[in-house]
Amino acid sequence: MAHVSKLIGEDIEAYLLQHQHKSLLRFITCGSVDDGKSTLIGRLLYDSKMIFEDQLASLVEDSKKVGTQGGEIDFALLVDGLAAEREQGITIDVAYRFFSTDKRKFIVADTPGHEQYTRNMVTGASTADLAVILIDARKGVLTQTRRHSYLVSLMGIRHAVLAINKMDLVGWSQLTFDTIEAGYAKFAEQIGLKSVLAIPISSLKGDNIANKSAASPWYSGPTLMQHLEGVEIGETRRAAQPFRMPVQWVNRPNSDFRGFSGQISGGRVRPGDRVRIAQSGVISNVARIVTKDGDLAEAVAGQSVTLTLSDEVDCSRGDVIAAADDAPEVADQFETTLIWMAAEPLLPGRSYWLKIGAKTVTAQVTDIKYKINVNTLEHLASKVLELNEIAVCNVSLDQPVAFDPYAANQDMGSFILIDRTTNATAGAGLIHFALRRAQNVHWQALDITRESRAEIKGQTPAVLWFTGLSGAGKSTIANLVEKRLHSLGRHTVLLDGDNLRHGLNRDLGFTDADRVENIRRVAEVARLMSDAGLIVLVSFISPFRAEREMARALMAKGEFFEVFVDTPLEDAEKRDVKGLYKKARAGQLKNFTGVDSPYERPNNPELRIDTTQTSPDKAAEQIVKALIERG
Structure with a gap:
């Protein structure tokens, strides 16, 4: 059969080696309920021939029993795995799927559409390079479309695809497409979404997904798959940033070797480069870049390595090794956007664990400046923060940490808050800037103890x-x-x-x-x-x-x-x-x-x-x- 997995009849080792060197794009799908997110992902899996023969047979049978597409194959059933989702016909959890083409590998997250699952969408968006925002051509831009677009912008996703779906149900009207595209463009400008490509599609029929559709001769842009294969990925952007590596482990297998292990979150590093321990300000040089496969001449963002330095320096888990001439800020107070993810409300002044990189400190939200209505984007006064709510807050720590603003480096500018009693993740934060008082106020040394x-x-x-x-x-x-x-x-x-x-x-x-x-x-x-x-x-x-x-x-x-x-x-x-x-x-x-x-x-x-x-x-x-x- 045409859609039997490409693994059948191929040499497995050669296949894995071929895919090992492909770039990886992480993206999310989001939009209003029943806009076709899960169907689109199912179609992408189908068109990229990532469905086994028995899976396809099972899908056909399931489509007859519980499908919502009037006899057509219901591709959403490939993604909507939870029983509650199948019963309600909606997505309530984040479903991750992998597929690949000859040019690139992909991980796609199908994120929920309902407002009460805002935290789920934020989780899916946290590692994405691109967002596919679906719009039902019959309905146009809805409140949920605006909410999800705001969250995409908030999470720093650089590329967005406006997938205007179900064009077959409006007769492939160019006027409908142009009207929706123009209206959305004005809103995207308001929230800072700069790179938006509108594509007319039918995820059920497959039009303009992997192949150009004859039904839209007026559209001259790429198909969705072509765009996904060609868009810039995060690793490329991160490699151009200043060098940053949070230390996850001090590697001392014996008395002759002392290295600092971690994943590079920005930039690139070579032996001989001058680096700074961000928290202490101590400067040294990189002696070696060590991996299990041998030393490297260069390492870039996304790679996990062990660095040895030319000097004995005080550096431990949670410290950040950075470019000597372009180090991150160090502060114990900053302004942040906080997404609350716990059933128990956030109370300013309550003590939480804050984890940023590999460092964990004690933190308090000292002030909720305003809460954001994610439907209207208006700012609201608030003393507490409830589940799924988002606010701009001031946060204070019991000790300084190294960070970059989230807009500059997402890994260095994001953190989670952890409930100290249950150890459950309570919230996620995106750092804006250090508060000025954090830099102006210092501990005064006293002689009497x-x-x-x-x-x-x-x-x-x-x-x-x-x-x-x-x-x-x-x-x-x-x-x-x-x-x-x-x-x-x-x-x-x-x-x-x-x-x-x-x-x-x-x-x-x-x-x-x-x-x-x-x-x-x-x-x-x-x-x-x-x-x-x-x-x-x-x-x-x-x-x-x-x-x-x-x-x-x-x-x-x-x-x-x-x-x-x-x-x-x-x-x-x-x-x-x-x-x-x-x-x-x-x-x-x-x-x-x-x-x-x-x-x-x-x-x-x-x-x-x-x-x-x-x-x-x-x-x-x-x-x-x-x-x-x-x-």
Whole structure:
């Protein structure tokens, strides 16, 4: 049969060798629901003869049973693998497919059309060189078309094909084609899409996919396949950039060899080139470019190599080796576009892991400047970021990292945020520029250390963090603990949640976002006071584990002492000294912990006080005893 895989009857080794040296183009298909994305990919697989005979027979049978093409082969079934997609006739996941022609290899991602799957489309677009944006010729440019085009532009994809599909259903009208092309061109200019080629196609019939269609004599451009085979690929562009290689591994198989392994993310490098360790600024020369197949005279973007340097330099995993005369920026604060991918909302001030290249640091989103309506492109004020939403934000790190703006180098300018509790990817970011204050503000060296401040007080600093429901007895117990410590001659300070809301935190409410900022501020104050050598008692509900862990991470090792004042909700509510539970139950007090806002119990507190079994005096005695035992 004509469409039996080309592997049949050929020498496998020769075939693989032939394909090994072809360039690889990664592209995505996107567009509105039922515009024909999956059908187009199926047609490309069919026309490039990448379907086995048994696959084709199965496809014909499936088309008869569940196809939507009125008896024609339903090529979408090659791609829509999920049962839910077949039942609904839509794509809800990213499906990757490989095919090749005599000139080039391809990896294509079929991305979802619905707004709620924005994160899926961003995932598919993150490695693409080109986007095929489909438009149903009967419907023209839709809201979803605009949204996907914006995302394509946002992700830095340089080339776009406007595939005006189902032209057979409008009689191959040139007027329809020209009208859609002209309207889209104006929108593309608005969002910065510069390289757009419009092609009239019928993915079901195969017109202008691999072969020119006699139905469109007025169209003189290339077929889709011809364009895909000839367009510039990312490796070519990346090779022209300044040299960059994030270090993934320090290779020391023996005492005589020390190399730095990683994948080159930009430019090219040769032995003898002067390079800079971006974070430290130390300059050296490349001695060798080592691979498993022997040393190279040159390596370019996309290659994984091991570099040896002519000098002994301090360089470790996460550092970036770069061109000495054109190094990346180094900063700990920058503006970024953030795509949120987690079910739990982004709360400014919450601590996350940030992974950029091979380096992982602690990060916080300090400010959501505005959220972007991906349908209208308007800017909206927002305090939180929900699943699939996109915003321009300021991000702050606990240490500087090397980066390039995303527009200049996508590998060096992109990062992911990771939930510190679940280790799940929470968001993806595209860096715009370093904030000016990141370059203007520096650590001031001080002669008096935290150790010397503690020594003069004759004590070891500690942070006692009391957490529990409102009415649990935190403040009562904390006050008794401070009195006992004071009587022992210890230097203390008590930070109480209510008291700080009269001053430092008077501008904050009780939304989740405000609660996160509330704890961030008090944790920073507690750190400053522990640096002063004090024993700090912090009495806050602090309902979220993430913020309590953030506070712990700020302190010196062994200095943080979490005290869980464990009181059942019904007992805390019976006490209700301030009448807050009564107001919350009546709907007069919104976002009240335990009623309409959650409390996340500590998993492994240093001390748990069960107030149904222990009096406040006994609890205070127990806490002071535990402190003394810890030294």
